[in-house]
Structure formats: structure tokens, C-alpha cells
Amino acid sequence: MTDRSEGHNPLQLTSLRTKLQCQVLASGDPQYDVARRVWNGVIDRKPAVIVRPTSIADVMQAVRIARDHQLPVCVRGGGHSVAGKSVANDAMMIDLSLMTGVQVNARAQSAVVQGGAKWGEFDRECERHQLATTGGVISSTGVCGLTLGGGIGWLMGKHGLSCDNVVSADLVSADGSHMPVSASQNEDLFWAIRGGGGNFGIVTALEFRLHALKSVHGGLLLYPRSSAVDLLRRYRDVTHVAPDELTAYAALMIGHGQPMVAIAMCDSGSRSGGANVSSQFYLTEAPAADLTGEKKYTDVQSMLDFTAPAGLHYYFKCPFLRELTDEAIRAIVEYGESLPTEQTQVVLEHMHGAASRVPATETAFGLRRTHYSINIMPAWSDPSLAEKCIAWARGFASMLEGFGASDAYVNYLGDEGPSAVRASYGANYERLAELKKKYDPDNFFHFNQNIAPAP
Numbered sequence: 001m002t003d004r005s006e007g008h009n010p011l012q013l014t015s016l017r018t019k020l021q022c023q024v025l026a027s028g029d030p031q032y033d034v035a036r037r038v039w040n041g042v043i044d045r046k047p048a049v050i051v052r053p054t055s056i057a058d059v060m061q062a063v064r065i066a067r068d069h070q071l072p073v074c075v076r077g078g079g080h081s082v083a084g085k086s087v088a089n090d091a092m093m094i095d096l097s098l099m100t101g102v103q104v105n106a107r108a109q110s111a112v113v114q115g116g117a118k119w120g121e122f123d124r125e126c127e128r129h130q131l132a133t134t135g136g137v138i139s140s141t142g143v144c145g146l147t148l149g150g151g152i153g154w155l156m157g158k159h160g161l162s163c164d165n166v167v168s169a170d171l172v173s174a175d176g177s178h179m180p181v182s183a184s185q186n187e188d189l190f191w192a193i194r195g196g197g198g199n200f201g202i203v204t205a206l207e208f209r210l211h212a213l214k215s216v217h218g219g220l221l222l223y224p225r226s227s228a229v230d231l232l233r234r235y236r237d238v239t240h241v242a243p244d245e246l247t248a249y250a251a252l253m254i255g256h257g258q259p260m261v262a263i264a265m266c267d268s269g270s271r272s273g274g275a276n277v278s279s280q281f282y283l284t285e286a287p288a289a290d291l292t293g294e295k296k297y298t299d300v301q302s303m304l305d306f307t308a309p310a311g312l313h314y315y316f317k318c319p320f321l322r323e324l325t326d327e328a329i330r331a332i333v334e335y336g337e338s339l340p341t342e343q344t345q346v347v348l349e350h351m352h353g354a355a356s357r358v359p360a361t362e363t364a365f366g367l368r369r370t371h372y373s374i375n376i377m378p379a380w381s382d383p384s385l386a387e388k389c390i391a392w393a394r395g396f397a398s399m400l401e402g403f404g405a406s407d408a409y410v411n412y413l414g415d416e417g418p419s420a421v422r423a424s425y426g427a428n429y430e431r432l433a434e435l436k437k438k439y440d441p442d443n444f445f446h447f448n449q450n451i452a453p454a455p
């Protein structure tokens, strides 16, 4: 078995396997090549070793061993970082994908979820008790990875971001010790992990506040692309006055070879009034398809899964626009005429309501305002298309700068680097850098959207 850690204090796999009670994979193991794969098929990296803990004790032990061997550590949750931050060459990958437990306390309206669980697993367990909290809109995304960076989703208008619903966390720090984190324990870390990503430690469990939810009105509304300008204007007008309960996204995409424009929506209000929710978006012509209606929340939470299959090659550019002016809409539709592949999409996400009303310094997530994230997301399978797709996305994003587009959500960043990370935290960056110095002065956790320790 190859020992890829040569150059560091050599790591003996046999001794590692003895010291750890959990699965340890290395090159040559049948599961190694599957375990090192992440959602974005562009990423092809080979960790020295993959450790798959099943308990907080395993995680603590793995961190200590990595430190002893000066082995860098990357942490894999759901594997959806578009830049592949959870897998690194020649590192110890701590892969949390066996830690997927979800424990709902229906009476307390709370749930504890382990560090490697995905939203699909979490939502299903909560739904058994007619409870839910804000979560990501693709069910295979990691609960903790997404929440640590903020967490936008269908319930954000009413209940805030995912991170706004965190009550407490169990964290393994850079020296391998366990730190309980909440409003009354390690309070500064509690502030930092609600937006600061994986910079402060490995979160082995999160406790969430849950909210009563029986069903929602939601789904997809599709029009031919020729209606794009009209539909995006309607989208702008409806979202401008939308109640907190209604969150809607709009998308330019290709369906069955036909250029389409779509609205995806979720109304969680008990006053939702059924079909009236969708009809606000209707144009004078009939939609190509109206797939909206009263649904289970988990159905709406997985309705977009087909748009993001694992293994395709992806690249993201996701700047924010404060306003969707007529000119910006025309420019988006015009640029969207030339989607470089059939799998490419441009998605407009409306961030609003409770998520935007939390004071910007209350959590590390700093961009608290009403705005639209313009997600430019080329996808391709033929590697020779990479250059064209990436250039198209960059061109689109720089065109939007002319309309005032700026900064971006940390969870949607690729490899833009330190200035983009800084911008995505706004005024909170300095405090985050100070806390990084306090809790991880050597930048042990650096395979992430990295916050460098303050000098």
C-alpha cells in the first residue's frame, strides 16, 4: 500500500488503522476511488488517506494523528463545494459521510444532525413530525457544510438562513479537542460558525430549531424562452412585494432541447390560498407547463435535484444584484441566449425576509440585505468544453458588474481567492480573522473558503 505522506513524518497505514477505530482507505483500496469523488466531476484529487469516522472520538483522534504527522487535513461533508474544497491531494481527508444520524425532538421542536448528513435525510426525519427548518434546495447537499456558510433555501424569508436556526454545535478544534458551542458556551465561536464555514473546526453535530410545517404550495412553472423578459419582469415585481412565506427563484435553462424560462417557488404560509400563489406569475399566454400545487415540503426540497447531477463538470459565478432593472433583465436574457451547453443554467435567487433582517453583525454571515444572487452555472461533460464554458460564465459576470453586481455568497465561491472571501463577509471579516487567530493560529483548517488568521 502506497504511503503518500512521504516528506511529512511518515504515516504508517497499519499503525493508523490500529489507532483509529473507523474505516481508513488508501490508494489501492476498492472504495478509495469512490470516496475521493465529490459532486463536481472536474475535481480529481488524491488524498494520502481517507478516514471515515463514526463518532466524535474518531474525529478527535484523526485530527491529533494528522497533527503529529504534519499531515494537512481536508473535511468532507456532502462534497458539494464547487471548488472541491473537501478533497485535497496528499492530505488526510476526514470524510464524515458515515455520520448521518438525525435525532428529532418533536416536543422541543429541535433536531440534532451529525456532521455528514445530507438535507434529504434531515428533511425526511423532520417531516415525520410535520417540522422543518431552512435548508438547501438540492437534497444531496451537506447539512453542516451548507449551514456553516449561511444556508439559503425556501424557508429563509420566514425563518431566516439555516445558520440562523442553529442552537448549538459540537466542534473538534484544530488541536483535536471537543468544544461545545452555543449562545452560552464558547459564544465567540457560536458567532463565527454561523457563516464562517469550516474555518474553525470540524462540526460533528448541529442542533437546529424547527418550525411547524404541514405542507407548502410550490413547484415549477415553465414558459418558452421567448417569454423570458416578461417572466423575469413579473418575477421581479412579485418578489419585490412577496410576503416572507413566499420564496421564488427564476431560471434560464434548456429542457428537452427547448430553451425555457422557469419559476421555482415555495410558499409556506398557511394563508397561501393555493393556486393564487402560482397565478401571480402567470403571463397572458398559457405556461408550457404548470407543475405547481399543494405539496409535501420534501417534494419541493427535491424538485430541483434533476438540475444538478453529480459527476458533470461545473463552474459557478454568482454575483449579487440589488435591483433587477429592466435593463439588467434584458441583458441577462440576451446573454442567456448563448448558454454554452444544454446542462447550463442561470438561476436568480431572491434573498429576502427574515434572512435579510438579521443585523449584519449578529452572525458571521454579513450580507444581510434584500438582493438577488445571479447564479451563472455552466455544466458540461466533455472536458474540451471547459475553457468555453468558464469564459462564458466570467464574461456574463463581468457584464453584470455594469449593473452594480458585487460580492457573492461564500458558499457559491469557487477559487476566486482571498479578496472574494473577504468581500463575502463584509464588515465581519476582521472579527473572523481575529477569531481564526485565537482558535486556529496555524491555519490548520485551510481547505475551505479560507479566512487567514489575523497577523
Ligand SMILES: Cc1cc2nc3c(=O)[nH]c(=O)nc-3n(C[C@H](O)[C@H](O)[C@H](O)COP(=O)(O)OP(=O)(O)OC[C@H]3O[C@@H](n4cnc5c(N)ncnc54)[C@H](O)[C@@H]3O)c2cc1C
Residues within 6 Å of the ligand: 038, 039, 074, 075, 076, 077, 078, 079, 080, 081, 082, 084, 085, 086, 096, 115, 116, 135, 136, 137, 138, 140, 141, 142, 143, 144, 145, 146, 147, 148, 149, 150, 151, 152, 153, 197, 198, 199, 201, 202, 203, 204, 308, 411, 412, 447, 448, 449
Ligand atoms: C448543486 C448545489 C446546490 C446548492 N444549493 C444550495 C442552496 O440551496 N443553499 C445554499 O445556501 N447553498 C447551496 N449550495 C452551496 C453549498 O452550500 C456549499 O457548496 C456547501 O459548502 C456544501 O456543503 P457540503 O458539505 O455539501 O460540501 P463539502 O464539499 O463537503 O464541504 C464544503 C466546505 O465545508 C466544509 N465542511 C463540510 N462539512 C463540514 C463539517 N461538518 N465541519 C466542518 N467543515 C465542514 C468542507 O471542509 C469544505 O470546506 C449548493 C451547492 C451545490 C453544488
